[in-house]
Amino acid sequence: MSAKPRRRSILCRGALVLAAALAGCGSYTATLEPVREDLRRGDPQAALAEFRGGAAPDSAGRNRLLFLMEKGNLLRLAGRPADAEPLLLEADLLSDLQRGIDLSDEAGALLTSDAAREFRGADYEKVMINYVLASCYVQQDQLGEALVECRRVGEKLTVLNDAYSRENVYRDDAFVRWLMGALFEAGGDLDDALVAYRNSLRVYEDDYSRHYGLDPPQQVVTDVLRLCRMLALDDLYAEYASRYPEADPPPQAPAGSGQLVLVIESGRIPRKVERDFTAYTESRVYRLALPAMPEKRVRRHYFDVSCAGLEERAWLAEDLVEIARKNLEDQAGRDLARAMARLAAKAGVSEAGEELMEEITGEEDGCASEGFGALLSLLGAATEQADLRGWLTLPARMHVARLWLPAGTHDVVIRRDGVRTRVLRGVEIADGGLEMRFVYTE
Amino acid sequence: MSRLLAALAVAALVVLAACGGRTVTRTDTDTTTDLSGRWNDTDARMVADSMVDQCLDGDWLVEHGRGREGYEKPVVVVGSVINRSSEHISTDVFMNEIERSLLESGLVRISAGRGEDPEVRAERYDQQRFASPETAAEFGQEVGADYVMMGSVDSITDEEGDTRAVYYQVSLELIDVETALKVWMGSLEIKKIIEW
Numbered sequence: 001m002s003a004k005p006r007r008r009s010i011l012c013r014g015a016l017v018l019a020a021a022l023a024g025c026g027s028y029t030a031t032l033e034p035v036r037e038d039l040r041r042g043d044p045q046a047a048l049a050e051f052r053g054g055a056a057p058d059s060a061g062r063n064r065l066l067f068l069m070e071k072g073n074l075l076r077l078a079g080r081p082a083d084a085e086p087l088l089l090e091a092d093l094l095s096d097l098q099r100g101i102d103l104s105d106e107a108g109a110l111l112t113s114d115a116a117r118e119f120r121g122a123d124y125e126k127v128m129i130n131y132v133l134a135s136c137y138v139q140q141d142q143l144g145e146a147l148v149e150c151r152r153v154g155e156k157l158t159v160l161n162d163a164y165s166r167e168n169v170y171r172d173d174a175f176v177r178w179l180m181g182a183l184f185e186a187g188g189d190l191d192d193a194l195v196a197y198r199n200s201l202r203v204y205e206d207d208y209s210r211h212y213g214l215d216p217p218q219q220v221v222t223d224v225l226r227l228c229r230m231l232a233l234d235d236l237y238a239e240y241a242s243r244y245p246e247a248d249p250p251p252q253a254p255a256g257s258g259q260l261v262l263v264i265e266s267g268r269i270p271r272k273v274e275r276d277f278t279a280y281t282e283s284r285v286y287r288l289a290l291p292a293m294p295e296k297r298v299r300r301h302y303f304d305v306s307c308a309g310l311e312e313r314a315w316l317a318e319d320l321v322e323i324a325r326k327n328l329e330d331q332a333g334r335d336l337a338r339a340m341a342r343l344a345a346k347a348g349v350s351e352a353g354e355e356l357m358e359e360i361t362g363e364e365d366g367c368a369s370e371g372f373g374a375l376l377s378l379l380g381a382a383t384e385q386a387d388l389r390g391w392l393t394l395p396a397r398m399h400v401a402r403l404w405l406p407a408g409t410h411d412v413v414i415r416r417d418g419v420r421t422r423v424l425r426g427v428e429i430a431d432g433g434l435e436m437r438f439v440y441t442e
Numbered sequence: 443m444s445r446l447l448a449a450l451a452v453a454a455l456v457v458l459a460a461c462g463g464r465t466v467t468r469t470d471t472d473t474t475t476d477l478s479g480r481w482n483d484t485d486a487r488m489v490a491d492s493m494v495d496q497c498l499d500g501d502w503l504v505e506h507g508r509g510r511e512g513y514e515k516p517v518v519v520v521g522s523v524i525n526r527s528s529e530h531i532s533t534d535v536f537m538n539e540i541e542r543s544l545l546e547s548g549l550v551r552i553s554a555g556r557g558e559d560p561e562v563r564a565e566r567y568d569q570q571r572f573a574s575p576e577t578a579a580e581f582g583q584e585v586g587a588d589y590v591m592m593g594s595v596d597s598i599t600d601e602e603g604d605t606r607a608v609y610y611q612v613s614l615e616l617i618d619v620e621t622a623l624k625v626w627m628g629s630l631e632i633k634k635i636i637e638w
Contacts, residue, residue, distance in 0.1 A: 089530075093478060099604060099638045144525055151528035159601045 028063070029271045031055045032392050035074070036268050039393060040442050044077035047393070057389075062105070062118040065094050066389060069125065073132050073393045077440050081136035088133045092152070095126050110345045111380075113289065114338060114387035122327045123160050123170050124320065125391045127153050131176055134183075135263070135438045143183050150180040166333075169211045169326040174203035175318035175398055178220055182261050185227075186434040194227040212322035217315040218247050219402065226250030253404055258429040260403045261436045262314070264303050264414060267396030269320055270294050272328070274386040283374045284350060287381035288339045290332070291388055293325040298396050303441075305401040307412040307427075314399035321396050335387075346380030395440065407431040416441060479606065479636035481531045489612045489630050490539035496628035497540075497591075498547055502616060505625065506588070508549070518544065518616070519555040519587035527597035527610065540591075540614075553587045589616045589625065604638040 035055050038047035051074055057063035068091035075084035098120045109116045130149040137146035153176045161168050181196030201224055204216040221244045228237035229250055241247070253259075276289040298321050303314040354373030361368050412424040421441045429435055469475075474484045507513045520541045523533035545552045554562050569578040593614035600607045609631065616626040 097478070097638075145530055148525065148528060148530055155528050155599050155601075162602065 027388065028057055028066070029388050029390075029392065031057075032070070035070075036392060039077070039268060039440070042440075042442060044074060044079075044440070048074045048078045057119075062116075063389070064119075065091055065098070065121060066119045066391065068094065069121070069129060069132075069391045070393050072129075073391070076132055076136050076139075077393070081139040085133065085136050085140075088129055088136065092129045092133065095121060095129060109338075110342055111349065112383045113342070113385040114335070115385050115389065117387070119389050121391065122324065122331065123157070123168070124323045124327050125394070126156060126160070127173055127176070128320075128391065128394055130156070131173075131179075134176075134179065138183070138436050139438065143187050147180065147183050147187075150176055150183065164330075168330050169207070170323055170330070171207060172199075172203045173318075174200045174208050174220075177203055178223075178317060178400070179263075181223065181227075182434070182436065186436060190227055190231055194224065194231060194233075197223045197227060211326055212319050214316060214319055214322075216244075217317065218244070219315045219400070221247040222250055223402075251404060253432075254406075256407050256431055257404045258407055258431055258433040258435065260307065260401075260405050260410075260412065260427060260429060261434060262305055262401045262403075262412065262414075262424075263317075263436070263438045264305075264314055264399040264401070265395035265397075265438065265440045266301060266303070266399065266416070267298060267321075267442060269324060269390070269392065269394045269396050270298060271392060272386070272388045272390055274388060276384075276386070278381070283370055284347070284377040285381045286343060286347065286377075287384045288343060289384045289386040290335050290339060291328065291386040293321075293328055297321075300397065301416050303399045303401070304415045304418070305403065305412060306415070307403060307410050308405050310403055310405065312401045312403050314401035316397060317400045318398040319396075320394060320398070324390075339384075342384070346377070346384075350374075350377040350380060405429045407433075412437075414439065414441060476634075479608070479634060481527075481529050481610070483535070485610065485632055486532075486536040486539070488632065490536040490543065492630045493536070493540050493612070493614050493628050494543040494547070497544065497614070497616070497626060498549060500616075500626040500628075502589075502625040503549060515549060515551050516588045517551045517553050517585050518589045518591055519553040521555055521590045521592040523592065523612075523614070524594045527595050528599060529597065531595055533595060536612075551585070553585060555587075555590075587619055589618055591616050606636040608634045608636070610634075 032051075032055050035047045035050045038044070038050055048071075051071060056071065057066045059067040068087045072084045072087035072091060075081075075087065098118065102118060105117050130153045134146040134149035137143070137149065153173055157170070157172055161171050177196055177200035181193045181200060184190070184193035184196055197220060201216055201220050204214065204220060208214040209216065221240065224240050225237060225247065228234075228240065270293060272291040273294050274289050275292045276287060278285065278287045280286065300316065300319075305312050305314055350373050353376040354369045357369035357372040358364055358366065363369065407429050410427050410429060412427050413420060414422040414424070422439055424437060424439065427435060427437065471483070472487075476482065476484070503516070506516045520537055523537060525531050525533060541552055544550050553559075566579045566581065570581075573579075591614060593612065596611045596613075598609045600609075610633075611629060611631050613627065613629045615624050615628070617623070618625050
């Protein structure tokens with residue numbers, strides 16, 4: 001092997017070894033894996049203990065938002081919504097205040113990687129703060145406060161999308177709209193419930209079927225029809241009935257019964273992976289690293305809910321995996337632009353270092369200056385890492401089941417792909433009431 | 443050299459001491475403190491002050507018989523305020539203030555409401571068992587309210603770039619319990635511009 005290819009090979013291998021060493025050095029996704037494993041085993045208490053025991057991202061620095069989001073969600077999953085609430089409210093406020101460009105943050109990231117920037121979260125993660133908060137409020141029987149969180153989702157997404165120069169896929173959230181409808185209905189506000197269900201259906205029709213492969217759920221159509229009937233809006237009923245002739249007619253609530261609305265959060269959102277591109281000359285190595293979602297699709301499971309002799313197939317309401325994928329694709333252009341700027345800045349530093357060494361040694365193209373330039377280039381390539389941070393305790397998908405049950409106390413069985421996975425004991429159903437529960441299962 | 447080192451160490455300690463710690467200052471509760479731009483104590487105070495003024499200036503007191511012979515002050519129960527905004531607003535903060543101001547005006551009587559009455563009734567019930575017959579409160583002696591005060595908070599948010607405009611509308615109304623007629627309606631609008 002001649003000297004030049006050998007030098008290239010050494011540079012390239014050196015960059016990859018260094019990059020691997022830096023990436024493996026306490027990366028967030030790796031340290032959080034035991035927490036995710038505990039969640040997979042259905043043990044949120046252990047996940048919370050693991051998180052407190054050292055898996056948590058830094059709680060005061062650039063990962064403060066991530067810390068608040070993860071801990072808030074773990075507390076909620078561990079059945080402590082009141083403790084989760086202040087953390088998530090702080091996360092929402094912090095996210096709201098993260099605006100503009102922090103020059104020192106950007107300058108640091110320009111010479112290292114995007115992982116050195118303050119964590120601000122993807123759009124869907126910002127929205128999920130409000131969803132998780134809404135779920136905490138529902139668990140504490142504060143439906144009005146849960147509605148506040150749902151309203152914030154609409155406002156937040158409008159602002160985020162107005163700020164983008166090109167159209168974003170994640171413009172609205174059909175599931176949160178539907179949840180809003182269920183909350184209005186639980187509070188007896190049927191007019192607003194109908195508006196929310198119709199908005200949800202519109203978002204499923206316009207966005208979810210096209211971008212996430214999620215057709216308008218028949219149950220949402222049934223909810224719209226049911227509310228139209230309850231409010232005696234015959235023309236509107238006819239309009240939706242003709243648009244969805246295959247939809248089941250709305251069920252008549254039997255006397256002495258109430259509703260159980262079950263939101264089943266399943267799986268875990270996949271970790272982002274790094275896609276890197278490396279090129280080299282005889283004395284320089286150039287490396288770009290960008291985040292991507294794994295190619296392997298996460299299997300969609302089905303859930304059945306049975307109670308009091310009734311069984312209902314839960315419908316897929318939100319596919320966070322697909323939303324995260326599209327979110328990342330929308331963001332790819334912005335990530336690439338920053339990566340190119342970083343590449344140029346690192347190349348400039350290598351050249352400047354080499355010239356400086358030439359001035360110090362007084363030797364042009366000398367071994368020391370070339371070596372120094374190559375070393376800086378190697379460091380630049382090694383520090384190039386994709387920003388793989390993300391809210392990793394979020395579920396992959398949300399399914400919903402709605403059952404009309406006789407008033408009283410019931411045990412509710414949840415089956416995943418036909419296999420019993422959870423049992424909710426002692427669920428109270430009030431006559432004419434609406435009981436909402438959130439459960440997590442793998 | 444050692445003096446220089448000592449001076450540097452002292453300077454470093456001073457800097458460290460100045461960096462740490464937290465400062466807490468008591469301030470007048472009337473001071474306006476806008477930190478995040480969200481609904482705060484100043485807004486609650488504005489609502490309470492404005493609503494009390496509007497309510498006591500309304501014609502409903504005259505229509506109720508104020509100034510006539512044998513006039514009995516109306517009994518008002520302060521009910522709930524629905525939050526329809528996109529912020530967590532503790533409506534109790536201004537409703538408590540409104541309740542207190544109305545009572546102190548001497549023009550109305552306030553009946554227990556907003557979750558207080560079950561406690562009063564439980565106490566009355568307990569007295570039947572544990573208090574002496576002479577001092578135990580009697581059943582059926584509550585004074586029925588003439589009016590219920592209730593309302594809502596709505597908000598509209600508009601945002602572009604680093605500027606956010608938030609418009610709040612707080613509406614309260616007084617409803618005659620017997621006739622279900624609205625005898626007074628008041629509202630306050632607050633608009634905030636928040637710039638980053």
